[in-house]
Amino acid sequence: MEIQCKTSKEISGMGHPMKRKEDARFIQGHGRYIDDIKLPGMLYMDIVRSPYAYAKIKSINAEKALAIPGVLAVITGKDLEKYGLHWMPTIMSDTQMVLPTDTVMYQAQEVAAVIATERYIAADGADAVEVEYEPMKPIVDPHTSLDKDAPLLRPDKPGKTDNHIWHWEVGDREATDELFNKAEVTVKEQIYVPRIHVASIETCGCVADYDKIENKLTMFMTTQAPHAIRTVIALVAGHVGLTEEKIRVISPDIGGGFGGKVPVYPGYVIAIAVSFLVGKPVKWIEDRSENLQADSFARDYHMTCELAADKNGRIQGLRIKTLADHGYTDAAANPSKFPAGMYSIVTGSYDFQTAFTEMDAVYTNKPPGGVAYRCSFRVTEAVHAIERMVDRLALEVKKDPAELRMENFIKKEQFPYKSALGWEYDSGDYHAALKKAMDIIGYDELRKEQAEKRKEGKLMGIGISSFTEIVGAGPSRHFDILGLKMFDSCEIRVHPTGKAIARFGTKSQGQGHETTYAQIIAEELGIPAEHIQVEEGDTDTAPYGLGTYASRSTPVAGAAAAKAARKLRDKARKIAAYLMEVSEEDLEWEPGKFSVKGAPEKSKTIQEIVFAAYTNHPLGMEAGFEAVHYYDPPNLTFPFGSYICVVDIDNKTGEIKIRRFVAVDDCGNIINPMIVEGQIHGGLTQGLAPAMYEEFIYDEDGNLLNGTLMDYLVPTAVESPHWETDRTITPSPHHPIGAKGVGESPTVGAPPAIANAIVDALSHLGVTHLDIPITPFKVWKVLKEKGAAG
Amino acid sequence: MSKKSITLKANGAEHNVIVEPRLLLVHLIREVLNLTGTHIGCDTSNCGACTILLNGKSVKSCTLFAVQANGKEITTIEGLAQGGQLHPLQEGFKECHGLQCGFCTPGMIMRSCELLANNPDPTEEEIRWGISGNLCRCTGYNNIVKAVQYAANKMKGEAVTA
Numbered sequence: 004m005e006i007q008c009k010t011s012k013e014i015s016g017m018g019h020p021m022k023r024k025e026d027a028r029f030i031q032g033h034g035r036y037i038d039d040i041k042l043p044g045m046l047y048m049d050i051v052r053s054p055y056a057y058a059k060i061k062s063i064n065a066e067k068a069l070a071i072p073g074v075l076a077v078i079t080g081k082d083l084e085k086y087g088l089h090w091m092p093t094i095m096s097d098t099q100m101v102l103p104t105d106t107v108m109y110q111a112q113e114v115a116a117v118i119a120t121e122r123y124i125a126a127d128g129a130d131a132v133e134v135e136y137e138p139m140k141p142i143v144d145p146h147t148s149l150d151k152d153a154p155l156l157r158p159d160k161p162g163k164t165d166n167h168i169w170h171w172e173v174g175d176r177e178a179t180d181e182l183f184n185k186a187e188v189t190v191k192e193q194i195y196v197p198r199i200h201v202a203s204i205e206t207c208g209c210v211a212d213y214d215k216i217e218n219k220l221t222m223f224m225t226t227q228a229p230h231a232i233r234t235v236i237a238l239v240a241g242h243v244g245l246t247e248e249k250i251r252v253i254s255p256d257i258g259g260g261f262g263g264k265v266p267v268y269p270g271y272v273i274a275i276a277v278s279f280l281v282g283k284p285v286k287w288i289e290d291r292s293e294n295l296q297a298d299s300f301a302r303d304y305h306m307t308c309e310l311a312a313d314k315n316g317r318i319q320g321l322r323i324k325t326l327a328d329h330g331y332t333d334a335a336a337n338p339s340k341f342p343a344g345m346y347s348i349v350t351g352s353y354d355f356q357t358a359f360t361e362m363d364a365v366y367t368n369k370p371p372g373g374v375a376y377r378c379s380f381r382v383t384e385a386v387h388a389i390e391r392m393v394d395r396l397a398l399e400v401k402k403d404p405a406e407l408r409m410e411n412f413i414k415k416e417q418f419p420y421k422s423a424l425g426w427e428y429d430s431g432d433y434h435a436a437l438k439k440a441m442d443i444i445g446y447d448e449l450r451k452e453q454a455e456k457r458k459e460g461k462l463m464g465i466g467i468s469s470f471t472e473i474v475g476a477g478p479s480r481h482f483d484i485l486g487l488k489m490f491d492s493c494e495i496r497v498h499p500t501g502k503a504i505a506r507f508g509t510k511s512q513g514q515g516h517e518t519t520y521a522q523i524i525a526e527e528l529g530i531p532a533e534h535i536q537v538e539e540g541d542t543d544t545a546p547y548g549l550g551t552y553a554s555r556s557t558p559v560a561g562a563a564a565a566k567a568a569r570k571l572r573d574k575a576r577k578i579a580a581y582l583m584e585v586s587e588e589d590l591e592w593e594p595g596k597f598s599v600k601g602a603p604e605k606s607k608t609i610q611e612i613v614f615a616a617y618t619n620h621p622l623g624m625e626a627g628f629e630a631v632h633y634y635d636p637p638n639l640t641f642p643f644g645s646y647i648c649v650v651d652i653d654n655k656t657g658e659i660k661i662r663r664f665v666a667v668d669d670c671g672n673i674i675n676p677m678i679v680e681g682q683i684h685g686g687l688t689q690g691l692a693p694a695m696y697e698e699f700i701y702d703e704d705g706n707l708l709n710g711t712l713m714d715y716l717v718p719t720a721v722e723s724p725h726w727e728t729d730r731t732i733t734p735s736p737h738h739p740i741g742a743k744g745v746g747e748s749p750t751v752g753a754p755p756a757i758a759n760a761i762v763d764a765l766s767h768l769g770v771t772h773l774d775i776p777i778t779p780f781k782v783w784k785v786l787k788e789k790g791a792a793g
Numbered sequence: 794m795s796k797k798s799i800t801l802k803a804n805g806a807e808h809n810v811i812v813e814p815r816l817l818l819v820h821l822i823r824e825v826l827n828l829t830g831t832h833i834g835c836d837t838s839n840c841g842a843c844t845i846l847l848n849g850k851s852v853k854s855c856t857l858f859a860v861q862a863n864g865k866e867i868t869t870i871e872g873l874a875q876g877g878q879l880h881p882l883q884e885g886f887k888e889c890h891g892l893q894c895g896f897c898t899p900g901m902i903m904r905s906c907e908l909l910a911n912n913p914d915p916t917e918e919e920i921r922w923g924i925s926g927n928l929c930r931c932t933g934y935n936n937i938v939k940a941v942q943y944a945a946n947k948m949k950g951e952a953v954t955a
């Protein structure tokens with residue numbers, strides 16, 4: 004679909020495929036990531052981790068470690084206990100050990116920290132710390148977590164008598180049950196969305212730098228939400244005299260976040276505590292294995308899904324019961340009122356009469372989580388459930404899955420649409436997106452080819468996913484994190500010569516904010532994007548905001564940018580009227596200048612106007628040209644898309660080859676099509692990953708069997724197919740620039756498209772479902788079982 | 794541990810440094826020579842974020858000890874642009890949006906340097922296999938492939954488009 008640009012290429016407002024401003028430093032090795040920060044006198048921290056999933060700590064002996072020249076200290080939970088810092092809250096108001104005083108609860112849990120003058124010496128020290136454990140039988144399978152004889156994992160929580168964390172439900176249980184009792188057709192599947200990891204190529208880390216004389220903490224840290232972190236530090240460390248004005252959080256360049264850099268990990272807290280005590284900067288950088296093994300897992304939902312329909316495949320009701328494995332503590336990163344995130348988007352793109360979904364979360368002896376991995380809080384799990392179930396229904400009623408979708412989609416004219424589980428979808432045209440994807444891939448011919456192939460005994464499958472996302476948290480009525488409302492902000496200062504600096508409460512981790520935010524402001528003010536410098540990530544300079552995750556930057560901070568720029572445009576109009584001695588109503592705006600209606604030769608450029616704001620502003624008007632806006636969105640935005648995947652399967656080996664993958668996305672109005680496309684490519688590979696490769700596997704003792712990049716299979720350029728992308732454009736009616744989020748759509752949309760294609764290739768053998776990741780071995784076993792292996 | 798004196802050339806400049814024998818080359822580059830454009834993304838030699846050129850061959854600098862570079866010449870991302878002129882690969886990555894967070898980028902570019910030196914006209918398939926020792930979590934690889942093709946064309950003196 005053609006994008007209409009209102010500005011010239013020189014201005015490069017919305018819609019221009021402007022090259023990224025941030026790239027200059029990254030392609031020349033001048034990015035500044037956390038491990039690049041080096042301060043004078045800096046100490047290094049390394050962490051001793053538990054080899055056991057569940058064990059009593061009998062003793063910690065630091066003698067040998069302390070004997071190593073250069074090892075300065077070994078910090079244990081007992082040391083932190085003296086300052087009341089051995090526990091910390093999680094975002095979900097659960098609690099988590101910073102360092103244990105007596106028990107370890109998951110493998111790779113932090114047990115002690117070694118502080119040394121050099122990185123290698125710190126690692127030597129960590130090796131030399133002797134810990135004596137008394138291992139206990141862990142709970143690994145969440146299904147056994149609520150058994151009567153299961154050990155009580157959280158005796159630290161007053162009144163807790165079992166391992167149940169919370170129950171959550173939404174929808175009309177009775178109406179749904181009734182509907183299912185009467186339904187002509189019902190289908191049911193157990194669907195597991197496995198435990199996976201964000202695995203950003205940069206791990207987590209920090210440099211905590213406490214200056215004793217100034218009583219000021221500067222915390223360089225891989226965080227997606229620097230302001231929220233500052234407030235949390237102030238709340239947790241206020242009692243030792245560290246108040247919020249004395250805390251500066253700096254999030255430097257981030258090497259990928261994907262939700263894994265939202266939580267506070269124990270390493271950060273220990274580094275702050277040590278720096279505070281010794282008055283020197285302390286650096287902590289995770290190894291990859293530590294990163295995979297201990298932090299930021301995602302997903303891990305066991306879902307029992309049921310769909311009810313009439314015999315023609317007209318969808319009526321949805322019922323899902325989920326068991327959520329949170330590991331040792333609920334360290335999810337959801338808005339507080341949403342323990343299961345936005346899972347209730349699970350009715351997807353379809354017009355349901357009624358639905359009911361409930362969930363129980365339990366503790367196990369695995370690392371805590373789960374973070375929203377490139378997903379607006381549990382949307383990936385929801386989309387996987389509904390898109391798999393729609394295919395399941397199509398199989399049951401013997402209807403083509405595309406046709407079944409077309410018949411059940413919410414129609415364009417039904418928007419704004421109130422979903423059975425309570426959301427108000429802002430806009431959509433689901434039929435158009437699916438039709439476009441079908442046309443591009445040649446759907447009807449593929450179905451014919453598949454029929455031919457089947458006759459020859461060859462395995463080929465076509466999978467569709469027509470997902471609806473829900474992003475841009477969120478309206479302050481419902482959305483907060485630890486009480487902080489989920490608005491976001493933009494502050495624009497335009498200098499006398501007409502060049503600007505804009506600062507935001509968000510933080511890019513590769514999304515290209517330095518370019519896209521500049522384009523939004525360029526669109527509104529006509530100042531070339533080239534001359535708008537964007538800064539984020541320093542809490543001393545940026546306005547307060549909740550950060551970047553859950554595709555919220557464009558929906559929330561992007562809106563703030565437009566609103567702040569519009570305030571400036573209003574001021575510009577007043578100045579222009581004054582300069583040209585006409586009334587404001589007589590002026591007309593076109594990008595970059597105001598001119599007099601009917602006399603276009605009489606005009607003032609934005610640069611002339613800004614200069615006047617500093618040199619010749621009207622009497623009684625405030626001088627300068629600055630504005631700030633805190634945007635509280637009226638609703639979320641609902642991007643959507645239709646993906647089609649074609650696979651060929653080798654019946655001798657089970658090898659799955661993705662022949663083609665077409666993604667048609669709709670994220671409303673587009674700021675920069677090059678960046679949007681890049682976001683989609685990346686998300687598709689991150690959707691491919693759990694669909695075919697990635698899953699954490701634990702043995703019965705709670706040992707993680709694939710906790711390194713050697714055996715946790717992040718797709719390379721070889722596994723990743725050549726993605727084909729296209730778009731439709733359905734603007735958001737409530738967003739100031741009509742945009743929606745986009746970065747996560749492909750991550751949530753791709754897994755079911757791939758799974759559906761593989762199941763489709765095997766469906767004539769009686770296969771109705773396979774859990775992801777669907778590996779060649781899994782497929783080969785099925786083929787063997789069905790007597791179809793070559 | 795007795796330290797060793799080594800001499801090496803990094804991006805054209807001669808260095809004589811005294812190092813522990815166990816010091817990894819990547820740490821020498823990052824922490825001693827302060828060339829922080831070379832990154833570390835794993836501890837199992839899988840990610841390729843640390844890729845540099847050692848005597849013109851791409852290597853993962855986390856899999857070598859600094860002493861193994863004694864008497865050799867290394868090129869890192871900082872040494873790629875010549876006379877203020879970006880290398881065609883650097884230009885290609887920018888023009889084709891071949892990077893997002895930028896963390897894998899130096900390694901990808903250095904790896905692609907050798908790839909193009911060995912095969913100036915690679916197919917998409919050859920590029921994909923050629924960079925398969927380097928992980929990128931952001932881009933989905935489409936545009937990295939495009940960036941390498943862009944550079945290949947530019948290096949052959951052909952017209953280039955992003």
Ligand code: FES
Pocket residue numbers: 832833834835836837838839840841842843844853854855856
């Ligand atoms: S740091 Fe990952 S391969 Fe060298």
Ligand code: FES
Pocket residue numbers: 204258259513891892893894895896897898928929930931932
């Ligand atoms: S651009 Fe982020 S890892 Fe490649």
